Amino acid sequence: MVDPAVLAQYEMPASARRSLDSIGPLGAGQGGIDADAFGTADGRYVERLMRRLTAPLPSRWMSILLRRALVSRVDTPRNVNGADFAAERGWLLLRMGESVAARAVVQGVDTDNYTPKLYQVAMNTSLATGDPGGLCPLVEGAMRAVPSRSWTMAQAMCAGLSGYPAQAGPLLTAARRRSVASGIDLLLAQKVIGAGAQGRQAVTIEWDGVDALTSWRFGLAMATAVPVPDSLYATAGRQVTYWRALSxxxxxxxxxxxxxxxxxxxxxxxxxxxxxxxxxxxxxxxxxxxxxxxxxxxxxxxxxxxxxxxxxxxxxxxxxxxxxxxxxxxxxxxxxxxxxGAKDKAENDRLVASILSAGLDRTAVRWRGRVETGSDAWAMILLADPDAYGRVSYGDLASYTGGEGDSALKQRMLFAGLAGLGRLSPNDVERAAKSLDVRVGAENSWTRALDSAARAGQVGTVVLLAATGIQTSAWKGVPPEALYRIVGALRAVGLDGEARMIAAEAIARA
Structure with missing residues (x-):
């Protein structure tokens, strides 16, 4: 009998193996962040930040930046296993709704390096992308490392998908006898098996009596083109809506x-x-x-x-x-x-907000002469301008009265954004902070951690901490003080464009 270790050398020679020291599909030259994004940060701390982060976030641009950081090819921080670190990244991406990005990160690890944590995330990633076939290369290792009901069913499905229905049948029967799965979960697995080569099972799926949409049900229904009732989508988290859009x-x-x-x-x-x-x-x-x-x-x-x-x-x-x-x-x-341009002030506000939603900052700046001073459009252009190096006067700041939405909050957001971008003098920052009651100098454990990571140039840690600072369901729940800290920290690590877009988005959505 051939030694499995010897066989593995032929299946994947050393030259083709990927290191756990650096994982991610997006290199720095392709738009990713630098490989040393986490510097000397303790990997256990970074993993805790990811694990505890509540997603989705209220900000489109913060979400885009966080995705970029999570899919970048970065060095694995100290004190953590590279595969486990990839698993945490993939799991956060799934919670954000980024199923395709999560799959790319998870698949960046060779199968013989998988850990129990990565097997679990890989299962959810394959389901989120509607790809049960993606489980097949992992089944054997998963059954040894993390035997579970899902992997038992995956074993039967993969036999069917591989064109061996004679093997899939007994596996499915054994799973049914041991109550591994039942009802809709079992029927969906049977339908996947029937979709394989030489599969002869015709399974009808009825959703009557099903009261919740799980990742298992979503993934297998998507893989077999079974429509899911809208009432069931309403029982799932928002991330499932985004998985659906990407499918x-x-x-x-x-x-x-x-x-x-x-x-x-x-x-x-x-x-x-x-x-x-x-x-x-x-x-x-x-x-x-x-x-x-x-x-x-x-x-x-x-x-x-x-x-x-x-x-x-x-x-x-x-x-x-x-x-x-x-x-x-x-x-x-x-x-x-x-x-x-438009004659109506509110329409100009919407036009500029729309332009900046796609990051077209220089296009938006060309509207400066077309919009009314003190309007939302004016405020957004002020924040988004990539070539603005001069300071804004206190009088200009005070001229903004806010447009649609909560005008008082938007005044505070404009101040926070301009102060974070370094666009106000120290005296004007102090004066505006007092008049608008924005405690920009307040400190807590989060601000100290963010400032420390920014000083150390840890781009990845700064992005995670910035996302942590806006864990709320809507922009109205983001404190202006947090926006000030986030914008300043992003600027400090070279993410000026993202800082400007997040500050402008606060005006558009607060």
Whole structure:
């Protein structure tokens, strides 16, 4: 009998093996953060930050930055195993709704280096992406390291997917006899087995009596093209909505239902959302309302008449007396960038907010002469300007009265953003902090940790701590003091662009 260790050398020679010292699909030259992003930080501390972080976050731009940090090819911090560190990153990405990014991180570890923690995260990653076949290379090792009901069922499914239904049948029967799975969970596994080569099982899935959507049910239903009732999606966390938007196996109609929420969160880009609506325009399965939105979007982007484009944007944004859903602003970002401006102050505010939702900062700055001083658009441009090196006067700051939303909070957010960006003099910072009651000098364990990581140049640690500072369901719950600290810390480690976008987003969404 061949020694497994010898066989492994032939299956994957040493030259092809990947080190646990540095893991991640995105290199620094491809848009990732630097490899030494965690510096001398204790890996156990970094893992605790990730594990305790409540996601999704209220900020699109903070979420985008956090994803970028988590998928970057970074050195494994001291005192942790590289595979476990990848597992923590993958698990946080899943909670953020970033199923595809989570899979990329998890698959960056060779299978013979998997730990119990990574096996567990890999199971959830395959389910979140609707890819039970991704479990098959891991089944044997997982059954030794973390035998569980899910892996027992995966063993049967993988036999079926590999074209061995004669092996899958007895495995499934044994699992049923031992009550490993039952009801809808068992039926979905049977349907996966039937989808394999030589699979001859026709299984009908009925959701009657099912009261919750688990990752198992979501993943297997997605893999076998079984529609999930909307009432069940309502029982799952928001991250499942984003998994749904990313799934290529779902119909355009199913993805559209989740796509705008995913774009508002930063899971989908503005371009990806526009492409999805473009596909919907030619898909007979989508509802007429979606088709109408796609037509309005085409007009907003392509019509030669600026008035017709503006009318289409108004239609897409909805009720003029209410703030548009942020996902709609993301959808119309590049259409807004083509507009010459509007006569209405509120419409200019929305146009600039839309432009900045896609990070088009230089385009937004060109609007400076078209917007009213003291408006939301003016405030956002002030914060987003990449070439602004001069300081803003106290009088300019005081001229901002806030637009749509909580005007008092937005005044404080503008001050916090400008102060964090270093755009106010020390005297004006002190004066405004007192008049607006923003305690920028307050210290606690979080501010001390953030300042320490920034001084040490630990970009990855700063990003995690910054995300920790805005764990709330909406921007209204983010303290201006926290925004001030976050913007300043991001600037200190070279993330100026992200700092500006987060500060501008606070005005758009507070």
């Amino acid at each position: 290529p196996s779902m119909t355009i109609a199913d993805r559209i239902a989740a796509a705008e929420a995913a774009a508002a969160q930063g899971v989908l880009s503005s371009a990806a959302l526009v492409d999805l609506y473009g596909a919907a325009a030619d898909d007979d399965s989508v509802q007429s309302m979606t088709t109408a939105t796609a037509r309005d979007l085409q007009t907003a982007y392509a019509d030669r008449d600026p008035d017709a484009r503006m009318a289409a944007l108004r239609q897409l944004w909805g009720d003029a007396s209410a703030r548009p859903p942020y996902g709609r602003l993301v959808l119309t970002a590049r259409a807004a960038a083509r507009m010459p």
